[in-house]
Amino acid sequence: MAGPHVPGMLKGLGVTFGTAMRTMFPRRGIKTIIPAPSKGALTVQYPRESDVPTPRARGVISLNEENCTSCMLCARECPDWCIYIEAHKTLAPPRRAGGKPRAVNSLDRFDIDYSLCMYCGICVEVCPFEALFWSPEYEYSEIRIQDLLHDKQRLGQWFETVPDFEAYEAGSEAKVKKVPR
């Protein structure tokens, strides 16, 4: 049996004590002696101060309705079937004068049930038309569970909060995607 490693144990005590001291006395200089744990701790006192989401935070899924073709890929790939899509066919004006009117899908309903969603992001990954995006917003809890069903209008409002994609790390050859606005 390897005996208890006393120097290592003392070091461990030092680590925890050091962290406590850094949390309690985060200030430098003469102000060091004044305890200010609210500054030293990593905790965000949420209702009083709001959290700054990390880059690429998965807060809520937003819909850019113009780009959606009702292809149903997202609804079919969704692991817990929380996306509901209904559409009907309509005729759009021809691209060029004298051409034939185009048959397009017009969205009647695009709902995401956030009481079911597990935030896997597969729908965002799978969408080939740049219609679904992550937004970092997170304040959408509800009193009643049925209010967590966000319709396409609400999902469209979330789209306005989508930030630009961040640059990749230096030397990356992939181009940074653009959010269609």
Add this chain to the structure above:
Amino acid sequence: MTHMLALDLAYWQQTIIRVLLGLVAVLLLTGGVVYLYLFKFVSFMQSRLGPMEAGPYGSMQLLAEVGKWLQKEDVFTENSDRLIFGLAPAIVLTSTFLMFVVIPAGPNAVIADLGTGIYYVLAVSSLSVVGILMAGWASANKYALMGGLRAAGQLIAYELPLVLAVVGVVIQAGSLNLQQIVAAQSTGEMFGFGGIGSPYVITQFIGFMIFIIAVQAELTQTPFDMPIAESELVAGYQVEYTGIRFLVYFISEFATAVAFAAVASTLFLGGWALPASWGISRDAMHWIGPLVIATKAVLLVGVVFWVRFSFPRFREDQLQRLAWKVLIPLALANIALTAVFKVVF
């Protein structure tokens, strides 16, 4: 204190006042320790803030928690032995409160100044094993039973180094009475130097370390918390307890921590007394004494919690090995050495 207030109280009146003051002091200290360490210091160790909402800086959090526990349903399992199950927390709490009876907090501030005080403390503190075994057995739950058995094995194993570590102090002070041990540290001198008295933490350093380690195990705090190991035994013997009965376990856990810390500071850090060479009058010590021992005890409880939240749990066999193969031989060697020094010098 009574002669200072020029009161002539009957014995029963004095007893009631002492018991009430003692209860208030114990509960205040326990609550303070829980807030200071369990809520705050541990949070700071983990870069958290701890409770902040109930009262300024979360200082009323404990009251909120007590209120929550009091509301909860008092659940008995179907097969539990209701009488024993209900009695077990009471026994554990009684054992805790009985420990405070002999701990002196001033020249007169002691509920009962027994001639064999330290012997009484160690005897009464091991009473809690009975309560824990009762809880483990009466819960009719395999996890509770295993937790109870582990607790019994652990508490009995660490009772020995605890007692043996104290023997060194008793030899050096020449008394089992806690007041006399305090007096011996206050008036004593080390190798002719009496400036800080003779706190036994210096001369009995090995005994002090053994005592603190054994206390950590007696309190079943983390490096030694197999009886309630949450990842193996859910919560050990506490698993079936809810509401007020769980609250009693909670209080007794932290009150015992305060009690052992107070005993340790009495035995090793000089107790309520300041060094006699400082020349503070006995009348002043009536008021300073309780503050001195409370400060020492709270700081020692801080060490217990510091260790608790720094280290992971030992394995059951490592725990027993540490007690029987390391601590007890060390404590015996310490006793022999102390006895030799006592005779020689």
